[in-house]
Amino acid sequence: MTNISAYTGESVLLPCYCTDLHTTPKTFTWKKDNMTGMQWEEISSESGQYRDRVQLVNGHSPGNLSLLISHLTEEDTGDYLCDVKDSGHIFTRLTIKGCILVNSGTTIAAHTGRSVLLPCYCTDPHTKPKEFNWLKYNQSTSNWDRIPLETEQYRDRVQLVNGHSPGNLSLLISHLTEEDGGDYMCDAMKSGFIYIRLTVEGNLSFTDAVAEPLQSLPFVPFALVTVIILHIIVAVVYHTKRNKGNSTDASVAESPQSLPFVPFALVTVIFLHIILAVVYHTKRNKECT
Structure with a gap:
């Protein structure tokens, strides 16, 4: 017995050949076990389960008796018999793998x-x-x-x-x-x-849109990164203004130099903490209600 596996929706070829492909059998039939006590039912493309789905594929070889089944379904699973009168028969077991859904x-x-x-x-x-x-x-x-x-x-x-x-x-x-x-x-x-x-x-409000990504951020590391960025920004501004010390707009250049560097960054961090705390607790209270 030959074992063949295929998937639903595909086509499959059930092989059956004469030893001499140029010989033509007097008569032969394809049958399937109907699973009711080993009774074999003849397969026909004119009626029943296989209507317009089966055909013989012999090409130019009279001794090729193979059967092509298309648009496979799980019901096509079973044992098939190629029966050649006075010449013997062969069995083929066809297994069709169907769909099993993932997750419930x-x-x-x-x-x-x-x-x-x-x-x-x-x-x-x-x-x-x-x-x-x-x-x-x-x-x-x-x-x-x-x-x-x-x-x-x-x-x-x-x-x-x-x-x-x-x-x-x-x-x-x-x-x-x-x-x-x-x-x-x-x-x-x-x-x-x-x-x-x-x-x-409904669409996210501004508070939700800000709070949603910020809740996933580690609070202290975020503040630390903010301090570093502010240091860089203030340093750039400071040196830029210092290099323009000889310009006519001296009053503007002196302004950032007068900023207390560390207190400015500290106040900014505290301000950011307050904003983040308000946003976080607002979002959390909404989820609890």
């Missing part, structure tokens, strides 16, 4: 006007489910509604982002509105499904 779900936060990617992946990027849909939960009807990409609500705002990976089923939503918030489902039918909760908030 996640929560994503985004802001209005921006874009967000709702992730949905097969564990094997080469696999692709036979069929899948993106759904959104409708609270008014308590039902899951399919997201039609062509409707007014989503037109030109949503698209599937798979690149060159058939197993990437992710959905990109752009120009977000608060109405886009809610529960989403990536439903890959027999391959499973995952839930994603999307929360969409």
Whole structure:
């Protein structure tokens, strides 16, 4: 028995040859085990599971009886028999690797006007489910509604982002509105499904926009870096003005020389500490409410 593995959506060739490729068998058939007590069912391209998906590929060799199956599905997995009357038969076991979704779900936060990617992946990027849909939960009807990409609500705002990976089923939503918030489902039918909760908030205020990146900064090292930068700036200004001492604008040149260097930097650091403390606690109080 020959063992062959393939992925859903691909094509596969089940080999069957006469020892002499120029001979033509009197009659032969391809069959598949129907998994109900070793009963073999004849494969036909005219009906059933294999309609318009199978064809014989013999080229210019009458003795080549190989069978090509395209648009593979997980249901194509099984044992196949190439039966040549009065000449024998061969068995082929075909395994189709289908899509198994990664993760059970996640929560994503985004802001209005921006874009967000709702992730949905097969564990094997080469696999692709036979069929899948993106759904959104409708609270008014308590039902899951399919997201039609062509409707007014989503037109030109949503698209599937798979690149060159058939197993990437992710959905990109752009120009977000608060109405886009809610529960989403990536439903890959027999391959499973995952839930994603999307929360969409209004645009960041100035305080939030400043506080958000600053909260991640180490407070004391940030102040130290600020002092160093201020020293450099003041030193440059001081020497620049000193070099212009012979200019007509002497009053301006004398101004920075009169600045007490260390106290100026110290006051600036204290001022920055106060600003950062206010921003940090404002942001923290908002998160607690």
